[in-house]
Amino acid sequence: MGLVQWLKGQFLCHLVICYGFFVSGLLINLLQICTLPLWPINKQLARRINCKLGYSLTSQSVALLEWWSGTEITLYTDPENYRLYGKENAIVVLNHNFEIDFLCGWTFCDRFGVLGASKCLAKKELSYLPVIGWMWYFLEMVFIKRKWEEDKRNFVQSLQNLRDYPENFWFLLHCEGTRFTEEKHLVSMEVAEKKSLPKLKHHLLPRTKGFWVAVQNLRGTVAAVYCCTLNFRNNETPTLLGVLNGEKYHPDLYVRRIPLESIPEDEAECSAWLHKLYQEKDKFQEDYNQTGCFPGPKVTPPCRPWALINWLGWTCLLLYPLCLLLVQLVNSGSILSILATVAFCAAVSVCVRWMIGQTEVKSRDDLFTTSTKCNLQLKDFLPAPKHHSHD
Numbered sequence: 001m002g003l004v005q006w007l008k009g010q011f012l013c014h015l016v017i018c019y020g021f022f023v024s025g026l027l028i029n030l031l032q033i034c035t036l037p038l039w040p041i042n043k044q045l046a047r048r049i050n051c052k053l054g055y056s057l058t059s060q061s062v063a064l065l066e067w068w069s070g071t072e073i074t075l076y077t078d079p080e081n082y083r084l085y086g087k088e089n090a091i092v093v094l095n096h097n098f099e100i101d102f103l104c105g106w107t108f109c110d111r112f113g114v115l116g117a118s119k120c121l122a123k124k125e126l127s128y129l130p131v132i133g134w135m136w137y138f139l140e141m142v143f144i145k146r147k148w149e150e151d152k153r154n155f156v157q158s159l160q161n162l163r164d165y166p167e168n169f170w171f172l173l174h175c176e177g178t179r180f181t182e183e184k185h186l187v188s189m190e191v192a193e194k195k196s197l198p199k200l201k202h203h204l205l206p207r208t209k210g211f212w213v214a215v216q217n218l219r220g221t222v223a224a225v226y227c228c229t230l231n232f233r234n235n236e237t238p239t240l241l242g243v244l245n246g247e248k249y250h251p252d253l254y255v256r257r258i259p260l261e262s263i264p265e266d267e268a269e270c271s272a273w274l275h276k277l278y279q280e281k282d283k284f285q286e287d288y289n290q291t292g293c294f295p296g297p298k299v300t301p302p303c304r305p306w307a308l309i310n311w312l313g314w315t316c317l318l319l320y321p322l323c324l325l326l327v328q329l330v331n332s333g334s335i336l337s338i339l340a341t342v343a344f345c346a347a348v349s350v351c352v353r354w355m356i357g358q359t360e361v362k363s364r365d366d367l368f369t370t371s372t373k374c375n376l377q378l379k380d381f382l383p384a385p386k387h388h389s390h391d
């Protein structure tokens with residue numbers, strides 16, 4: 001292992017990265033709050049400023065993937081469509097199997113200049129994440145509780161708000177609604193059987209309501225659906241902690257552009273259309289597993305320097321006062337101040353570690369507390385873990 005690779009694995013480096021991300025994030029949140037008085041006066045300007053601020057935070061994680069871990073992304077797509085990416089609004093439909101799928105998504109967004117304005121349909125819990133979740137409020141991210149009756153009003157309103165968004169955006173939708181695990185797959189295929197739908201091997205059965213509502217409400221605003229299938233070479237199982245440790249991954253993304261006009265308006269037809277799309281996606285995953293590549297020509301969209309420049313800028317800006325403080329602390333010899341600084345660093349580290357934990361695939365145990373609308377109980381299939389034995 002080289003010296004640089006060794007350094008990337010060191011806790012001190014992680015602490016510096018986490019400190020930079022967290023403190024710059026809080027400052028960015030503060031600046032976002034300062035834009036509040038601008039919203040009623042000039043909403044479009046407020047939105048544009050928030051896109052830039054959002055970019056300044058989100059791109060730090062992109063820089064981490066591209067420059068720190070050295071991960072190389074590859075795109076498989078039709079060259080005719082390639083030139084449209086980043087120049088139009090799109091709904092992105094992506095499989096949800098990997099802990100860093102969102103990070104790869106952001107990296108593609110950055111390559112096509114839509115990172116600041118990128119949006120997604122996210123579970124409500126993510127809005128409480130410090131820094132990132134708070135930033136998303138100002139970026140008009142759409143949050144849902146995953147209970148349709150409670151969600152529908154806010155969901156439709158949030159989508160309608162995007163109709164006059166001043167920047168090109170990609171709206172990410174994980175139609176599977178949760179990350180793929182073997183256990184969830186089992187439950188999901190039981191639902192497929194009940195609905196007489198073909199079984200999927202690599203995906204959960206898509207939830208169709210959110211997709212239909214998004215398509216209907218964004219007609220005239222969004223030009224196309226990008227059907228995206230992500231996989232990693234050599235059966236890599238990437239994690240955010242791996243990225244932080246400087247591990248290099250090889251994501252491959254297959255993108256098909258589907259004009260929005262070609263998607264049925266009727267809910268039942270649209271549902272059937274989405275199920276068919278997932279059957280096709282499943283076939284692409286299967287072929288990828290056999291051949292190691294997706295169909296079509298491949299291209300590496302050029303890497304832009306802004307994420308790195310922004311990251312280095314924040315790091316220098318925030319490391320300078322930190323170093324000054326440390327020197328003053330050591331000189332002062334005050335045990336209390338030294339302990340307070342150590343406690344602050346530990347708190348930052350724990351907080352970011354907790355945030356990283358939110359990206360991790362749920363363990364088998366957690367599933368026992370996840371409600372599904374399926375009559376089938378996972379407990380019926382698997383021996384219950386010991387601490388659930390009273391259930």
Ligand SMILES: CC/C=C\C/C=C\C/C=C\C/C=C\C/C=C\C/C=C\CCC(=O)SCCNC(=O)CCNC(=O)[C@H](O)C(C)(C)COP(=O)(O)OP(=O)(O)OC[C@H]1O[C@@H](n2cnc3c(N)ncnc32)[C@H](O)[C@@H]1OP(=O)(O)O
Pocket residue numbers: 085092094102104105106108109118119120121122123126144145146147148149151170171172173174175176177178187188191204205206207208209210211226228255372373374
């Ligand atoms: C060129 C490069 C291009 C692209 C680059 C790629 C990407 C970049 C793009 C953007 C990046 C931007 C940001 C990313 C950053 C971070 C965020 C990342 C991730 C967030 C992840 C999440 O939070 S995912 C969770 C939230 N999302 C969803 O849940 C969406 C899917 N769900 C739905 O759409 C649902 O329909 C709903 C939530 C809207 C409503 O759900 P509800 O359950 O209330 O109602 P439904 O009608 O859907 O459900 C009832 C029907 O479901 C059937 N059922 C029951 N059990 C199951 C089961 N286990 N599986 C499937 N179906 C089931 C049930 O039978 C009912 O069926 P009926 O037929 O009777 O209606």
Ligand SMILES: CCCCCCCCCCCCCCCC(=O)OC[C@@H](O)COP(=O)(O)O
Pocket residue numbers: 017018021060061064096102123126129132174177178179352355356358359362
């Ligand atoms: C430069 C330092 C970088 C440090 C980075 C910290 C980044 C934290 C980013 C948090 C982004 C969160 C996106 C997580 C996606 C996610 O959480 O998906 C899970 C859901 O689908 C399914 O949830 P569930 O059904 O409840 O299991």
